[in-house]
Amino acid sequence: MIKLKRILFLFIFIAIVFCFFFPIEMTGAIEESDDIMFDPVNTIATAIITTIVDIAINTCSVVLKISSQILSWAIDGGGVDQAGSQSPVVTEGWGIVRNLANAALIIGLVIIAINIILGKEEGQAKKTLVNFVIVALLINFTPLICGFFIDGSNIIANSFIGQGLDPLMNNQLNDAAQVIREMNILEALLGIGFLVVFTIISLFVYLLYAILFLARTVILWILIIASPIALATKVFPKSNAVRKFFPSILYWDDWYEMFLQWVIIVIPAALFIHLSNIAIRAAVVTDSPGDFDNILDYLLVLGFSYFIPLILLIAGFMITISSGGSVAAPLGALGKKAWAATAGAAGGYALGKAKSGAKATGSWVKEGAVGSAAAIIKRENPLNKAARDSGMASVDKVKSSIGGAMTGAKDYLRIGESNTWAKRSAETEKQLAEGMDNYFDGSKEENVVKFNLAQQQLEKLRLSKSLSQKELSKRYENLFIAATNNGDIEDSAIENFLSQSKGKGVDVDYGKMLRGTSAVDIMKKYKPKALERGFIAEKLVDTKQGEYILTNPRATQAHSKALFDGIKNSKNTGTQAAGAASIGASSSPGDATQKIDQAEQILAGELDSLNSKATSSGLSDEEEKRRDEVSDQLKSLKGTQ
């Protein structure tokens, strides 16, 4: 590798020396063979460079021609027009899948029947029956329906790119090559450099478009084939189980999204190819360098004329990929990789070399200046290298401590590769579904941000309609519980969340939730922090559960006190009066049930103390026996209630 670099460097050096000492015009010198006799060095050099230029230009021309023809073929023959349902692959595949979908529908019909017989979600089952009939009919017409959409988008796309890529691009490149041949060596080298970069970029842009069109064709075939199954899933209720059974494009929501995106993806692509064609026709690069003051002016005009169509193609590709959403993302990634591996790398290498040279010089100057300044601050001689180095070391020390603080801040704000929005979003979605016990695990600021993120995630889920109302409500409730349990989330933020949810049709009826949960479960689900909130206490205060938490010694002291605080925090006379009527109620003598309660409390207390002793220092045999007795007595007491 190093050897190759040296040879390349030697070659460039010789070329530059030739340019300086032999500023000749390349006029097909070898043809005038007499010159070799009179001016052998000049003639041989000219011949070598002419050959190199010719090889480079012809290679570029061939590459461009091949890539543009591939794109034209993808547009005319292989791509846009072939995307419909006429392909034999589609016809055969669709027939098989339709039969499978019919089988799936029969299973669906059986499920509906069972639901109606057992009365489980009967209303829903009846609605599903109507959908079932519609879907069973439509399944037989999916190629027709898909074809309608595909043909529609193809007609629009063909109106832009019906004639493929404009061949003028190649013609003009040949003109430019001719102009380059007539330049002097330095100008020719610059021109070739430009041409090579242009060709590499063009090659990959054309190829990416070609891949896009070809991929669209194949993917639309697959989507048409999968359409009967996807449509059949409309019959089934929206649930995770069904989603697992029909993954990806076999599920209606995913299929529908993917189909629409791949159908319309061709329109922005075609529009930008059309615009690029217009730009190619408008480009005028026929002026010879002689018409310009210098070669740079010429190259700028040349570059501008050639790169406009390319930039339009690149911009069009980016827009197409972004409009294609997640389905086109792999192609976008391919584009990025291609750019990184070729033109980006070439440009980056050149820029990097220039940058590193400038940086090295800059660093030397900067370190000298900073070191001198630091030496002056430290009251040392700035002309002395040791003093400058010492000064620089002090500056580095300060820099590293600032850097450490910045890294800390970055971690604190969770900025970085591992904390991307998409990743956190996915985590939030998972926790919303599975429970959010450990969701709020950061600092106050982080938790507030996480609360907002979770709300956005819920909104996304609500709008996507991918969940049943029950499943969606469950997620809202999970977030509500997690937020109330966390002290970093203000009451007002939670109340705002509740009112906004209600406005969007998802009513988190936490009063009903609390009343429908036993006191013991409330204490398991809700941390004391939640009960300290006035709005929770208001709902609990006059309920059996609230009374249990406030008065029963089996309620945890923390929850009991938290609910008391919640009543206080509610600042509501009605709530406080209701609380005042319950707090600290004692068992009354003479009441059999309460006597059992008392006995239960005493036994529970004894059992607790024995259990805690067992974990701390262990129990003697007698104590073990007593623990078993108490446990049995408690069980029998519970049986009497």
Place this chain on the structure above:
Amino acid sequence: MKKINDKIIAFLGEIILKNNLEKDVIDSSFDYSERTPILEKTLSMIFNDVVTQRMENGERIAQFHPFVKLRNIIDRLINNLINYEDVLPLLKEEFDFPKEKAKEISLLIEGNKEIKELIEKEDDTVYEKTEEKVSPKSIGYELLK
């Protein structure tokens, strides 16, 4: 179980204030002004930082708060677990009142119309039950039956 109402809460608050029983459960910010309704005064002598702090220190409110002590007696009374005669000894026991003071308060309680009405009233407390899962009977079920 029957529970005391707002009027009885205010009545108990009045007894506490008259006998200066509130001293250990309020702080200097307590509003004694006559303009403040007695119910609010009573509630603020229950739900305040002093009480919270004492609970945090492990004290049980039923053992230190005069209102809760009084209310527990009234609770038993209105639920017919004790009679008016039992009130006096209970007051003496709970508050260490001298006999005269205890008698005076027990007479006040006896004379309270609200308490009397509650004693005579039937217990109609209905707690909302934990939601039970209901399995509706379907057409299919009805047909098969």
